[in-house]
Amino acid sequence: MNRSAVSYKNHRFPPQIIAQAVWLYFRFPLSLRLVEEMLLERGIVVSYETIRRWGRKFGAAYAKQQRRKRPSRKDIWHLDEVVITIGGRKHWLWRAVDQDGYVLDEIVQARRNTKAAKRLLVRLLKKQGLAPKRIITDKLRSYGAARRDVMPTVEHRSHKGLNNRAENSHLPVRKRERVMQGFRSAGGLQRFISIFSAIKNHFVPPHQKHSALAIQLYRIRAMAQWKAAARAVS
Known part of the structure; x- marks a missing residue:
C-alpha cells in the first residue's frame, strides 16, 4: 500500500483515536462491538462498523510502517x-x-x-x-x-x-x-492475518528478553513506534 494513498482527510475523529481503535482490534482478541464499548467508556462514541472500516483502511498502512525483523542465514x-x-x-x-x-x-x-x-x-x-x-x-x-x-x-x-x-x-x-x-x-481472512500478524510481531518481545523490565521497555518503545506510524499516515 502506498503511504500517500491513505489520508485522514474527511475523518472527524483525530488520528490518535483511529489508531487506538485499530490497535485494540488487531492486538487483542476483541470483537468490533467490544472495541466500540471500550471506546464508549472513554467518552468516544463511534459505531463498530466505523471501526471495521478504520481497520480495513488504516490497519495495513500502520502495519507496513512497522520494522521487520532482519533475515539471517542462521534462521x-x-x-x-x-x-x-x-x-x-x-x-x-x-x-x-x-x-x-x-x-x-x-x-x-x-x-x-x-x-x-x-x-x-x-x-x-x-x-x-x-x-x-x-x-x-x-x-x-x-x-x-x-x-x-x-x-x-x-x-x-x-x-x-x-x-x-x-x-x-x-x-x-x-x-x-x-x-x-x-x-x-x-x-477477508488473508487481509486480516496480514495486518494481525504484522502487529503481533511488532508488540511481542523477542524470546531473549527475559526480565520484566526488559519486556516493559520493549513494549513502551513498540507503542511509541505505533503512534509514530499513525502520525505518518496523513
Whole structure:
C-alpha cells in the first residue's frame, strides 16, 4: 500500500483515536462491538462498523510502517498449515515462523498439496531475500517435494514433535476465529492475518528478553513506534 494513498482527510475523529481503535482490534482478541464499548467508556462514541472500516483502511498502512525483523542465514523456518472452514468449504492457512516465533508469512489456499507448499516457499524466499539454515515441518510429504524443487540445498527436518513452534502460532488466529464467529471469505481472512500478524510481531518481545523490565521497555518503545506510524499516515 502506498503511504500517500491513505489520508485522514474527511475523518472527524483525530488520528490518535483511529489508531487506538485499530490497535485494540488487531492486538487483542476483541470483537468490533467490544472495541466500540471500550471506546464508549472513554467518552468516544463511534459505531463498530466505523471501526471495521478504520481497520480495513488504516490497519495495513500502520502495519507496513512497522520494522521487520532482519533475515539471517542462521534462521530456522518452521512451516505448518491449519484448516479453516469458510462458508462450508475447507481452506488451508499456510504459515511460516522463525526460531523466535516471528511470523514470516501466511497464505490462504484452497489446497493442501505440493503446489500449495511450493507457493509458500517461493513467497518466503522472495520476501526474506535469502534461504534459511533449515526448515522444519510435520510429516506432510508436500513440504519435502516443494523443498527439493525450490531450495534443494537447505536442510529439511520432518517431525511432528519438532514443529510445536509453528503449530502453536495458529492459536491466536483460532481465538480470533471464535470471537469473529468465523471468517466470511478467503480474501477477508488473508487481509486480516496480514495486518494481525504484522502487529503481533511488532508488540511481542523477542524470546531473549527475559526480565520484566526488559519486556516493559520493549513494549513502551513498540507503542511509541505505533503512534509514530499513525502520525505518518496523513
